[in-house]
Amino acid sequence: MAKQKGNVVTHGLSGKVGDLLVFRQRDGQTVVSKIPEQHKNASEKQVKLRKKFQQATVYAKIATGTPGVRDLYAEEAKKRKGMTAYNVAVADFFNAPDIDSVDLSEYAGAEGDEIRIIASDDFAVKSVHVLISNADGSTVEEGYAVNSIASLWIYTATANNESQDGYKIVVSASDMPGNVTTKEILNFES
Numbered sequence: 001m002a003k004q005k006g007n008v009v010t011h012g013l014s015g016k017v018g019d020l021l022v023f024r025q026r027d028g029q030t031v032v033s034k035i036p037e038q039h040k041n042a043s044e045k046q047v048k049l050r051k052k053f054q055q056a057t058v059y060a061k062i063a064t065g066t067p068g069v070r071d072l073y074a075e076e077a078k079k080r081k082g083m084t085a086y087n088v089a090v091a092d093f094f095n096a097p098d099i100d101s102v103d104l105s106e107y108a109g110a111e112g113d114e115i116r117i118i119a120s121d122d123f124a125v126k127s128v129h130v131l132i133s134n135a136d137g138s139t140v141e142e143g144y145a146v147n148s149i150a151s152l153w154i155y156t157a158t159a160n161n162e163s164q165d166g167y168k169i170v171v172s173a174s175d176m177p178g179n180v181t182t183k184e185i186l187n188f189e190s
Contacts, residue, residue: 027082052094059177060089069176076123088123089177096179097121100151102171104185109161117145117153119173119181128153129172135165 016022016035024031042050064070064085073085073092080088103116119125128145140161145153153173161167169185 026084056090056093059093060086063089063176072124092121092123092175093177093179095122096181097125097173097175099171099173099181099183102169102183102185104169104187107157109157109163109167111157111160113157115145115155115157115169117155117171117173118151119153120151121173121175124176125151125153126174126176128155129174130155131170132157132161133168133170134161134163135167140167
């Protein structure tokens with residue numbers, strides 16, 4: 001890959017030249033590279049990856065075309081050397097959030113008790129949803145946690161959980177492209 005600065009012949013050039021070269025603009029530079037090879041007999045895994053990459057590029061085009069969202073990705077791109085808002089959006093599409101921990105030490109099943117969740121993402125966690133159900137599967141309550149600081153999300157119980165058989169808590173974290181990670185915590189009496 002060659003990079004060119006200030007060349008009046010290639011300045012602002014983008015696109016491909018025959019089946020040999022591709023010209024792209026990146027950070028005010030013209031980047032020239034060989035056209036990537038396309039394998040005609042792609043494996044099922046390659047086909048799936050190509051489809052996901054197509055979805056990622058569609059997401060990135062929409063995200064960077066939406067003023068408020070574009071600004072968020074552009075701000076993050078400034079922190080990452082050589083990245084653009086578009087690149088950050090594509091990377092975000094490929095990375096689902098992580099639920100690092102669910103702290104139930106302050107939850108005893110009473111209204112007002114707190115569940116503390118540490119959820120992180122390569123870009124940003126958009127929301128954290130909490131569902132509390134009884135052993136029989138009936139819903140006690142559900143709602144969204146509030147982002148406290150950095151990766152800490154706090155869910156405050158709105159109902160008393162009087163189940164004698166235990167409960168199940170399902171925590172779901174989602175990011176801007178819509179990736180969702182779920183974690184279940186079982187607390188059943190034996």
